[in-house]
Every structure is written in C-alpha cells, then in structure tokens.
Amino acid sequence: MKKTLYDKLWDEHHIHTYDNGYSLIYIDKHLIHEVTSPQAFEGLKQAGRSIWSKKSIMAVPDHNVPTKMRENGIKDPISKIQVDALNKNCKSNDLLKFDLEDIRQGIVHVVGPEQGIILPGMTVVCGDSHTSTHGALASLAFGIGTSEVEHVLATQCLLQKKSLNMNIIVDGMMPDYFYSKDLALLIISKIGTAGGTGYAIEYTGSSISNLSMEARMTLCNMTIEAGATTGLVAVDDKTINYVENKPYAPKGKDFTEAKRYWKNLISDIDSVYDKTLNIDVDKSSPMITWGTSPEMAVGIDENLPDLNDEKFSSKRQDLKNAFSYMGLKEKQNVNSIKLDKIFIGSCTNSRIEDLRIVADIVKNKKVAKNIKSAIIVPGSGLVKEKAENEGLDKIFTKSGFEWRSPGCSMCLGMNDDKLNEFERCASTSNRNFEGRQGRLGRTHLVSPATAAAAAIHGHFVDVRDI
C-alpha cells in the first residue's frame, strides 16, 4: 500500500494496537524544559517509578529565564524555584541538560535540531505545543501535556490515535519579502485555527522544496496554530546536509547508513491524503495579524476587515471583540497602526537566517523614536555567537535594538520581557492571544522583515516599499 510520510513514521514507531483503536507509539526523543516538567517528575517519584530511557532526554531551561544580566542569576524567586527544580531533576537522574551558562542553551525547539539531537525519522515529544517545529526534519513531533510527559518518562511510549493525513501543496515563486512566516499566516487565515485539528499536515510542492531548513522549521512551528499538532516536510538533500556534522548526529559509516534510511522518508507517489489544499504564493503579500487569533490576518497592503462583509457573518462577534481588545477599527489602514514595542525572537523566528534578514533591513537606520523598546532575542547561545561573529549584534545595537541572551522571552512573557497594558507590539512569535505577551498587551504577528521595517518606521509599513 502507498504510504504518506506520516504513515511511514507512524508504522515505524507503532508497538501495539489496542482493540479500541488506540495504539502504543514509541518515542525516540523527549525534550524537557522547566515549566511543564516539575509536576511530571513529582508524579513519577510519588508513584515510585523510574525513567525508562534517560538517554532519550534533552533538557534546557528556556521559558522562564532572564534574557539580560544573566550573570546575576535569576532574580525572580519563583522562577528560580522552577529552574532549580529542573536542575535537580536532571542531576538526580543524570539527564543531558544545557545549563544557563552553557553556550548551547536556548529555546528547546532551536537547540534540539541545532545539536543534531533531533534527526529525520524520529518521534519527538515535548511539553510544549510548538514541538511541531521538528517536523521540518521529517520527524514525527508533537506537543504533549504534563501527564503525558510523565507517561513518556515512565514508559518511553504514548497512547495515540492515528491522525488523518492532510497535504498542503504550495506552489509558485515566493515573492520578495514573503517568508515562510507569511506563508504560515496565510494558510492559517485560510483554514482557520481549527482547520488542521485531527490531521497531520505535510507541506509539499515546489515552494516548500525551495525553502531553507530554517524556513521549514518556521512553517512547521506554526502548524499548531492551524490546530494540527504535527507538521511535516519530507527529507531531501537540504535535510541531509543540515543534519550532517551536527554534534549529536551520527558520523562516518553510521551517517551513510542513516542517510540511506532517511532518503526513504518521503510520501510515496500516489499516496492518498484525507484532505488536500492547494496554495499558490506567486502573488502573495507579507502578512500581519490584526486580531487576537492567528487566523485574524491580512496582507500588509490590505485594510483591516469590514465587519459587514458577508463572509464574516458567523464570526462577527468574535471579530468585534478582537477589534475592541486590540484598540483598532474595522477597515483601518494597516500603515496607520502605531507600535510601542518590537520583539524579534521565539522558536518561530530566532534563528540565524531570521537575524540576517533583520540586519539587512535595519543596517544604518534607527529605531523610530516612538518605539519604547525593541529587543532581539536569539534562539540559542550558538545563534548568538554566530550573529556576533558576523557583526550582526553591532548593526542591531547601533540601530537602537537591545541584543539579549537566548530564551522564550516575550513570546509568552513569563520573565521580565513583556507588554504593559495597552502596549502594542510587532512580534515575530506565534500567538497573538489576549494577554499572551502581557496582560492587556496587543500583539501583531509578523515576519522578522516586517517587524524590522516596523521598528524603523514606528508603525507598520509594507516592507517591499522601503
């Protein structure tokens, strides 16, 4: 039978079928951070259970760590307790962990692939919904809750029902300044935040082949915002080149053998998907979210929606609420949206390519006076180092950006980096929910390029015009 990539990954990790339609699936890699793991370790201890496979685990503190003045340690005593708990749990169980002082520390979804800990063909879980990121390497990766973290710690397996297959075929030349972040927002605006629920989404088509690995990670990362826990891109030469020579990747003969296996991680020709969506990107514009859900997005050259439009009839109340929360008016021009803060970072857009794009745009320009703070938070210590070697940090600080240490930062605002009430932010992160970046804060999701252009102008502008 013809199999999709998802089918292949599923079959390879399938251990047992229960008669109720559930399966037991083996998990190869388990990524752990400080926020969703303490209760799992506690549960394990209380039940007197031990960790099934210590070597399957990589831990890193990221969600709740300071991004400046790290040398002084963690100021917030409650955050410190959580990071200390992670340290303690990893130490007592002898788990691989990248400490705050380690140059390899960073956002869990940036660190895993960067270290070659995540490889094609693996099953990967993490107590964080953006685990979908790793699907860019053709690994079956999805986020889980804390009870499931405990389940994987104790058994190396998960109970799962197989998802349906969705194929999103993206064709056409990606226009200038239209990035995979824009593509993700375009897709979500079309299918909605529940459009992918119950599906594993595979991205195929000529545009996807042309994307870099980092751009594919951005796209797979945002898949959860379309409701699908898993996003996938098949293996090609780019995948293999990306993995080669990563610290934890196989070497020599092992690599050659692995490569042979990985090359098969593509959907068979004529395999059947339960749903297919065609997207043509030829004429697409950079995207911006205006509301409180990632699906509330428009092209940068469009006006905000008109509530009287028939297509909104079933959603009118939600859109109204969003306009009121965001302090915006219907039909408003995107350029008229003034900003207070700029955040460039998060597991969606904090890799070296993202930073290069930003540097290109802000070089020899200044952040606008009305911007209270513009921060750039690299995804990992290694990304930071690379950027500094390329002199990007100098470009940023000269322009008026703050150059920070790696972590989730203002993506969820658990540390000091957050929005104050009614502050408006152009953010390269992944969620614009009410309060996501700070109570009553207003978030617009954009690509790094659009965020950079907005920083220079103090309001949104069409990055293609500058």
Next chain:
Amino acid sequence: MKKFKETKSIAAYIDRKNIDTDAIIPKQYLKAVTREGFGETLFDDWRYLEPGNLGDDHSQRKKNPEFFLYDSKNTNAQILVAGDNFGCGSSREHAVWALMDYGFNVIISTSFADIFYNNCFKNGLLPIILDPADIKKIIKNIEKKNNVFIVNLEEQLIYCDDFKIKFKIDSRRKEVLIQGIDDISETLKLSDKIKDYENKKIIRTPWNSND
C-alpha cells in the same frame, strides 16, 4: 486519577469561540511546581480588574462584576458550555487543572483542540463534543430556565427537564474516566513488548537508539 461517572449541576455558558489556554490560565501561574490551587486564577485576565501573580491573595483583588462566572445564576456550575475550538493554543495542562480546581467536571463545545482534549482525560475532566443544534438547545435552556442538567457518562446522556441529548465518546476514553484508569500502569503491562521493539531498533536504525 479522579473517576467520572455522573455530574448533576447547573451549566454556565460563555459565548466565545477559540478560548485558548492562555486565557484559561495565564503564564505567570505556570511558574508553580505543583498541580493544585489554579482554580482561583482560572480565566484570570477576564475575571479580575487588576493584574495578579502567583502567590498573591486573590481574594483581595478587584473582581470584574461582568465576568460570567460571577453572575449569580452561574454560581457553583460544574458544567461549562463554550464556543468552538475550546482549549486551543499552548499544551499547558494547567488549563485542565484550573478548570477542575475551580469546580468544573464537564466542558461542552462543538470542538476541542487536540492537546487540551487529551489532557482532560488524564485528569478526570469530561469534554463533550456536540453538534451546534444540540448546543443551541442547551443554551436556550440555560437562558430561559437555568435547569439542572445531569450528565451521565455510562449512558452517554445529558438530561434536563425538557430533553435529553445523547453524546458520543470513544470507548477507551470512556473507560479511562469511569474507572479512573492510570495509563502508565496500563502501558507498563506491555514492558516486554516495548523492550522487544527497542532490541529490534538497535539493529534496524542503530543511529536512532537510546542504548
């Protein structure tokens, strides 16, 4: 895990779609290292007029009188009826802990986000998926009469004075809730099979073995 058999209670209705887990329990409370005490900060941003933090005395915070759970007709509701795609967003299980700690046992919507839905069954919270027509019936009833509903999982029925509605749930998930099954013990019964798989894996894909 808490078992679920039946709930008898009034139902509270919130007319919002896509209620995300950030709204159910905001980030600052995720700094906790225990599973308890999240009920006081359920829907925190909507519920209080001033910001709060983990460890605050929440009874001292200014409440939002308009918040739906402060409406006297919703007091002590154990059933929550909400708009489409409930629980979308982050994987935080704290959202389920908060709903349960507040006192909810049943959430009814047309659809739930996958991770949230999974998390419910690990804790004894029953998420019920109904089609929009049935949900409308329930809402109408809440608005007009504020009846007590009985949700019986064994029979897969929601009863009130005016009608009863059958709901679907997959048989395994039903068992898990009724018997309070611990998934980990269940899985560990298959330890030999898991080890077997691992042994084969070393040979088939040695570069992907944790041995």
